[in-house]
Amino acid sequence: MPAVMPAVQSLADRLARRTARHDLRSRWFGTGRTVMALAQLSVLLFAPVKSLLIPVIGMADYPSCDHxxxxxxxxxxxxxxxxxxxxxxxIVILAVVASGYRPRWTAIPHAWATYSVAVSIAVPDGGESVGMIMALLMIPAGLADDRTWHWQRPERDARPSWRTLSFVAFLxxxxxxxxxYLDSAIAKFGVADWANGTAEYYFLRDNMFGVARPWDSFFLWLSKNAVIVVALTWGALxxxxxxxxxxxxxxxxxxxGMVMDIVLHGSIILTMGLWSFALVMIGSAIVCASPDRRRPPERDTGDAQGPVSESGVHCAECGAAVRAVATV
Known part of the structure; x- marks a missing residue:
């Protein structure tokens, strides 16, 4: 037990330092929120309600409003x-979220809107569920964000309690x-077409999700080469x-990882479409890639190391100048 305590204390200290410098209130976080909101907005703006709620054989009528x-x-x-x-x-809720106005006020409405789309439409493509989960997990980070617009720099540091909640949500x-991503890739190895490297050949020719114009001729021509098909299939994994x-x-x-995510889903958009799904995943990757906001160094009125210069660093010359003035 005594040998365990130093390790536990070290871990606690590292988490405390990490939480102390954590701050999701950045343009990265704002950009991710906007991209995800635009993904859901595109579904509601460009698809008629009847097409979203179309009856499905063997299922109850949509929207399903039970429980x-x-x-x-x-x-x-x-x-x-x-x-x-x-x-x-x-549409109004998602448009306000996408604009970046008042993240603290729009965090919960954003989660409600994405939940509504995910559980109510008849034929979700998977992006709706991911968007719902991300919006729910972003609530603590959103509530900790007191900016007027999520494009702005914060005017003051967040409280420690908000930083802790935001850090846990970020993790x-x-x-x-x-x-x-890991589950999706590992599960594909159990499917014969993915394991033998031919899955992309069939996907590009699928009647529903196959390659669309104007790229169809080019990609169908490429897919006739076995080496290229295997590279595309295993490359995706x-x-x-x-x-x-x-x-x-x-x-x-x-x-x-964010760059690879943009390349992967950008390729899916070019070949298969699936805009809303791709944008949700790209937006999620942007949020997950958010760096800690770099705080400006705190100014000091003077200590054992001397005063702080305009650049925010201690310097011997500044201290010497102050001492010289004090002796006059």
Whole structure:
């Protein structure tokens, strides 16, 4: 037991130092929120309500308003309120979130809006669920963000309690997104087409999710080469694993993971579309890659090391000048 205590104390000290310099109130966090909100906004703006709530064989009518789904905005008001007013309510909420106005005020409405889309539409593509989870996990970070716009620099340091909550939420977001990528990649190895390197050949020719114009001719031509098909298929698995690992690592590696994420999902947009899904994943990676905000060095009125210069560092010349004035 005595041998364990120093290790525990060391870990506690490291977490305390890490939490003390943690601050998600940056343009990185704001950009990620905006991208995710725009992803959900695109679904509601460019898809008619009827197409989102189309009946599915073997399933109940949508929106399903039983149990916890009754909290969805698309169930608001029951039969007395039509779908269009509900849709526009969600559009307004997501538009305000995307603008970056008052993160503290919009954190919970953002989570409600993404929850409403995820549990109420008939044919979600997976991005809705990821967006919902991320919006829920971002609530503590959003409540800790007292800026008027999430594009601004903070005017003062956050309170220690808010920094701690935000730090825990930040860790949870990184673990969640890393798990999604690692689980997705590892699970694909159990599918024959992914394991033998031919999956991309069939995906590009799929009637529903296959490559779209104007890139169809080019990618279909490329996919006739076996080496290219294998490289595309296994390359996607390697990138997914790399993204998952990088998002759990240091700030530098998280940024590398974000770049790979943009490349991966940008490629999916070019070939298969899936805009909302890709944007949710890109926005999530941007949030997970957020570096700590660099605080300006604190000014000092003088101590054992001497006064602080305009650049924020102690210097012997400054101390000598002050002492010379004091003796006059």
């Amino acid at each position: 916890v789904r009754a909290a969805s905005a698309l169930c608001l008001g029951g039969d007395a309120v039509g779908m269009e007013p509900r849709r526009w309510l969600l 949870a977001m990184r673990v969640q997104i890393a798990y999604l 390697v990138i997914e694993i790399a993204i998952g690992v990088c998002l759990l690592a240091s700030e530098r590696w998280r940024k590398a």
